[in-house]
Amino acid sequence: MPAPTLDVVAIGNAIVDVIAQSDDAFLAEQGLAKGAMQLLFTSEEAEALYAKMGPGIEASGGSAANTVAGIAALGGNAGFIGQVADDQLGKVFRHDITALGVAFDTAGRAGEPPTARCLILVTSDGERTMNTFLGASQHLPASALDKGLIESGAILYLEGYLWDPQEPRAAMDAAIRIARGAGRKIAFTLSDGLCVDRHRGDFQRLIDEGRIDILFANEDEIKSLNQTDDFETAVAATSAKLPLLVVTRSEMGAIAIADGERFAVPAEPIARVVDATGAGDLFAAGFLAGQARRHSVEDSLAMGAVCAAEVISHYGARPEADLRALVAKRLG
Amino acid sequence: MPAPTLDVVAIGNAIVDVIAQSDDAFLAEQGLAKGAMQLLFTSEEAEALYAKMGPGIEASGGSAANTVAGIAALGGNAGFIGQVADDQLGKVFRHDITALGVAFDTAGRAGEPPTARCLILVTSDGERTMNTFLGASQHLPASALDKGLIESGAILYLEGYLWDPQEPRAAMDAAIRIARGAGRKIAFTLSDGLCVDRHRGDFQRLIDEGRIDILFANEDEIKSLNQTDDFETAVAATSAKLPLLVVTRSEMGAIAIADGERFAVPAEPIARVVDATGAGDLFAAGFLAGQARRHSVEDSLAMGAVCAAEVISHYGARPEADLRALVAKRLG
Numbered sequence: 001m002p003a004p005t006l007d008v009v010a011i012g013n014a015i016v017d018v019i020a021q022s023d024d025a026f027l028a029e030q031g032l033a034k035g036a037m038q039l040l041f042t043s044e045e046a047e048a049l050y051a052k053m054g055p056g057i058e059a060s061g062g063s064a065a066n067t068v069a070g071i072a073a074l075g076g077n078a079g080f081i082g083q084v085a086d087d088q089l090g091k092v093f094r095h096d097i098t099a100l101g102v103a104f105d106t107a108g109r110a111g112e113p114p115t116a117r118c119l120i121l122v123t124s125d126g127e128r129t130m131n132t133f134l135g136a137s138q139h140l141p142a143s144a145l146d147k148g149l150i151e152s153g154a155i156l157y158l159e160g161y162l163w164d165p166q167e168p169r170a171a172m173d174a175a176i177r178i179a180r181g182a183g184r185k186i187a188f189t190l191s192d193g194l195c196v197d198r199h200r201g202d203f204q205r206l207i208d209e210g211r212i213d214i215l216f217a218n219e220d221e222i223k224s225l226n227q228t229d230d231f232e233t234a235v236a237a238t239s240a241k242l243p244l245l246v247v248t249r250s251e252m253g254a255i256a257i258a259d260g261e262r263f264a265v266p267a268e269p270i271a272r273v274v275d276a277t278g279a280g281d282l283f284a285a286g287f288l289a290g291q292a293r294r295h296s297v298e299d300s301l302a303m304g305a306v307c308a309a310e311v312i313s314h315y316g317a318r319p320e321a322d323l324r325a326l327v328a329k330r331l332g
Numbered sequence: 333m334p335a336p337t338l339d340v341v342a343i344g345n346a347i348v349d350v351i352a353q354s355d356d357a358f359l360a361e362q363g364l365a366k367g368a369m370q371l372l373f374t375s376e377e378a379e380a381l382y383a384k385m386g387p388g389i390e391a392s393g394g395s396a397a398n399t400v401a402g403i404a405a406l407g408g409n410a411g412f413i414g415q416v417a418d419d420q421l422g423k424v425f426r427h428d429i430t431a432l433g434v435a436f437d438t439a440g441r442a443g444e445p446p447t448a449r450c451l452i453l454v455t456s457d458g459e460r461t462m463n464t465f466l467g468a469s470q471h472l473p474a475s476a477l478d479k480g481l482i483e484s485g486a487i488l489y490l491e492g493y494l495w496d497p498q499e500p501r502a503a504m505d506a507a508i509r510i511a512r513g514a515g516r517k518i519a520f521t522l523s524d525g526l527c528v529d530r531h532r533g534d535f536q537r538l539i540d541e542g543r544i545d546i547l548f549a550n551e552d553e554i555k556s557l558n559q560t561d562d563f564e565t566a567v568a569a570t571s572a573k574l575p576l577l578v579v580t581r582s583e584m585g586a587i588a589i590a591d592g593e594r595f596a597v598p599a600e601p602i603a604r605v606v607d608a609t610g611a612g613d614l615f616a617a618g619f620l621a622g623q624a625r626r627h628s629v630e631d632s633l634a635m636g637a638v639c640a641a642e643v644i645s646h647y648g649a650r651p652e653a654d655l656r657a658l659v660a661k662r663l664g
Binding site: 020021050051053054055056057058059060069087088089092095096097099100114316318320 | 353382383385386387388389390391392401419420421424427428429431432446648650652
């Protein structure tokens, strides 16, 4: 197998975000759990919530797609696999990710359902409450995997959210086998506490079977995975089973446990959290870019913290500032 | 004729903006005149430029549509008439404007061309260079005018940009007659210096025939209209023919000449011009909201300056902050 030519190849939902300002009263009225991601299963549900929301801006999103966008912005080489429909929002998604230099060749899917969208309600405290209509994204078939693309990435990065629908779950399973066969590393993000609730058994099995090398989680997710309220208990249990566990802790920064050794990074100071959307995704971008370029775990954590801080300083889940310059400044 | 129930009814392009960061080198490469608006006449031209642009965010736009969005954000009552296609971007436009409480009942147009889009390249100095594919917007027929809606507005506001395509030009002509018949005021924006170049004769005729009560222009436009390089000569010539002329002057604020009397307002101080898109549109929003609510010309100018300052402080041409609160603070 030749040496990898890409730093990271990711498989994730191909989503266009619709970001609108909102308030706690609206979330309560609609019965939405603040800060969480819920799935909207029909286009009628999605239309009904959209009709009640305020005016929005549209921006390409998707958790793992945001991560590869961040890696590209850092000067890394990345690829992406995800399913859009053959419609206007699908064209927007494709334009944005390829304009960043990310390799993306998954063909658009004809007919219904349309390209996935995530209705994101941002409250004045910067918290985002996400309502995802998976649309075409849930129909990524294993047959759409570009084997050569997966083999070309030093790290295969998988999005836990995509474990919900059946076809992409099978595709990710197949992708792990392809990557493993090529001697690549597998990184996985648990994505969301409720998502972990839905798939705890599968996620634990992936870890127990040694199929994950780098696991990303936040506090909620790692506790949910281990069904405990005690953070340290959860971290100890999972880190014992994995080469590398990374846990993001919002304003408390992040930690990594690498082969039993613990590292920590504080959150980067910022003026104000405008929109927390993409914080975890961009942390993963910085960390993975660091790992792919053989930086230390400590430096990789610092790169993650810098990228997360940038993305929460403005609306939208993809970087606007020059991440390379910010990282160079932070690492000195 | 009953008293008007709406402050302003506007006719304009129904456009979704695609906003991307850019630099002077890219503008030069593409032969684009910085700060101006150029028309892209075919979807192929639009696709070709889009393919070369960086990743974007999509947000509802359109000059007069931005203005009514601002009026609504100020607590005013507004209506809008403009042509979208029956597609995803058309749905986005409709959602955003109706979510603001603006009356908008122009039906979507089936088939090609798609909803209009404006590819906006924003350079680090905050200047925006606009490339507009008018799509469905250029097919607004006079038959789509809602006569009752036009009659219900105290002021009919018309977008000069929409003078380019033939069908909307005829529609605006018909709308002026409807509004005049109901005893309403007509406001008109010259939109863009190059647009004035294309339609100088028509615009002068509208003014000479007394069909415009309030004219909005910037320095370029008023000079182009009068084919002079001297600002004061241009202002004197046009203000003599109109009840009310408003000229915006970027960082020099704005002036108004009302029945021979001159008023001025300085630009509101802001930290940094992030994206100048929508400055003129939101100035018009503040000024018209003031006029519709019988504020003085001076206070209307101040309202315009506050709204313009807010919109250039962030990406996108529609207000994000609470304009009502900002205006209340400014007027004291």
